[in-house]
Amino acid sequence: MKKFYSNYRSGSIRIIAGQWRRHKLPVLNSYGLHPTTDRMRETLFNWLNPMIKNANCLDCFTGSGSLGFEALSRYANFVTMLEIKNYLVKQLEMNLKRFKSNNGKIIHTDTLFWLENNKGKPFNIIFIDPPFNSNLLDKTIFLLEKKQWISNNSFVYIEKKSTNIINYIPNNWTLYHKKTAGKVTYSLFMVKNNLIK
Template identity: 40%
Template sequence: MTRRRSPSRKPRRPAATPAKGPGRRNAGRLRLIGGEYRRRQLPVLDQPGLRPTPDRVRETLFNWLYAATPGARVLDLFAGTGALGLEALSRGARQALFVERDARVARQLADNLATLGADERGRLVTADALAFLSGDPTPFSLVFLDPPFRQGLAGACCHALEAGWLAEDALVYVETESALAPEVPASWQLHREVRAGDSTGRLYRRHPPGSGSPDGDAC
């Protein structure tokens, strides 16, 4: 998953400014932080707005998803660098489908999958996310959704996922600008929330009507 914002918006972490301090990533590199590919570093295109989800946010998210990731079928929409989908594969996800509409970004992601030897478990589709979701669905147990900010895509994608793309007990991570509380389906229950800079990530549990009361246990 990638922080890709609208073209008019200045990137929050310019590529020309190297990261500093312990635990911070190198500019132009994606560092995987856990699992099979831990500490592997992969190139990131120097393209405005294209940034991996920060290490701290990924670490928090995958602590929440510790029990849910092994064996999961993952959908990474607006994939960009594929930071979250790749992290999921590293931590034992059975397969991941990456959806990215920019052809150059998609080619780099495909190269990175091959570099990791994960191209048999990771599949890439070069397509617009909403157009992809209008196709024939197959259910996923874990979905990452990080659309460009201020384009009204989060709510539309959340509702489109309900058209057969989610397993009954799916987990969905949605990242938006902090000023936006996305409109999600009534069957989704907010489970965890994390804020970083001007963005907020929310992890939802799907709880279809008639499936009983959700519990409050961590993932």
């Protein structure tokens, strides 16, 4: 089984700030699951602090829910969470019920299929943190642009193994922040009007 980062061996994640600060959420051991570390989440949400309140967010590969629930804790308006593994979906739904939140929705789906075949309002903040060896980054970025899921002046977060290369970054995406922690690189992009129609 794929190992978690050292601070997740207990099988839980800690919400860092907001209305659910210091609450812990159980995390199921799952191959390919790599919850975003406390330090990385703290840095990311410091970047997003001026934008997160009242934002409509999309978590493309929810996994443990560390990003989606952190966004909800910090008063995001709504977070749509996509996850393909049924047992992770059930755990995420239990976590959402625990907080009695009506501002999140867990969707059991393949992310690429959902992006390709659904329509809806574009999102203000999008999290892309797929399994590291899945080759899903470029396809996800392309569909987000093609299907116009990103609203103007919005932000996209990407977390990946440092050795993985993103081959497709649209010209209307501007790198806002970037950091590396160990073998992981995480970046935040600002997105202007979509190029692909």
